[in-house]
Amino acid sequence: MITPAPAAASAAAVHAEEPAWLELDQLTERLDLAVDRAMSEAGLWAPELAARAVRQAEGDPAEAAHLLRAHRAAQPRLAVSAPVATSELRVVRRISSAFRNPPGGQILGRTVDYAGRLLDLLPEDEGRAHVIDESPAPADDGHLHHDPDHQHSADPSAVERVPGNVLAILREMGLVAPLPERPDDPEPYDITRRPARPGAPRSAWLQTMARGDTGSLVHLWWYGCDWRPDHEIPGELRHGALPVRIAHPHTGEPVRVAEVRVSEVESFYNVPSAAAQHHLGVGYGICFGHNERKSIAMAGLDLALVHYDATSELHHDVLLTLDGLDSTGYAQHLKLPHHVEYRSVLDRAEAAGQDANPPGETV
Secondary structure (H helix, E strand, C coil): CCCCCHHHHHHHHHCCCCCCCCCHHHHHHHCHHHHHHHHHHHCCCCHHHHHHHHHHCCCCHHHHHHHHHHHHHCCCCCCCCCCCCHHHCEEEEEECCCCCCCCCCCECCCCCCCCCCCCCCCCHHHHHHHHHHHCCCCCCCCCCCCCCCCCCCCCHHHCCCCCCCHHHHHHHCCCECCCCCCCCCCCCCCCCCCCCCCCCCHHHHHHHHHCCCHHHHHHHHHHHCCCCCCCCEEEEEEEEEEEEEEECCCCCCEEEEEEEEEEEEEEEECCHHHHCCCCEEEEEEEEECCCHHHHHHHHHHHHHHHHCCCCCHHHHHHHHHCCHHHHHHHHHHCCCCCHHHHHHHHHHHHHHHHHHCCCCCCC
């Protein structure tokens, strides 16, 4: 169905002489989810560069991630950041599907989850004026609200921005297995230096999912995990900022050099291997930016991967098919000339036809 859009046409005529150019702040503020997705799938936290990539790719998230990853590959590796505990996460959104009142409270934050799915049909000029007049300013906690009636608490301590972790409470209750004692904790598998193959450790599949294609990841989690009769429960979903620290080149002391936003999910389920010890299984998901669907699917797949053997089809699919650059690259290459290959296909088809119907025989 095609409907006329006179308002849009008149607006286009008014601005026909103006250059069609998107400013970077327009992208990072109004298309922030697209920018976050590009950074997540590229494995690079650089909001301004990601906004440039989204603009250059004309909004295609896969192409934007490709541009970012290619740029990252050309940069020197100056330092390796120190490990950081997510207990330091300064949250701007934190909800729990498992607990009505989790320690620290529910922090709904900025989301479209509770908005009606009604298309905004305001005329362009009116919509532009509305945005200019009521554009929200960042709050003291660093987040934005597009609801003009939203009120912040006068007492900053009324909302706990570094709340207690639900998983730690479940461990204290004995519902989740205690942390293993590993004095010689192995170095994480680096998928940017070595390709991950089935049999790789958990750190490899978590990295692969963290920068995997969001749509492919959600599909594989939703369709491919047929091992459970029902679904896992996200005990905690958090979105916020984590500090990045590196060792000072002279003193060796950790120095905070940046901050990254992440989405983190911890899901719980009665995995057979854990249930045998009367414990809940825990799935973990974390990725750059505000991408809750991806982190939820990642946590669910993490639970499933622990359940399945390393030689299973699911391990193969997670490690070898989730990378968006691989799959879109294969689709893109089909648009290149394949004249010789096509001629070979025709020759084989003709030869097969001649073998099936030798000269002199009638069919």
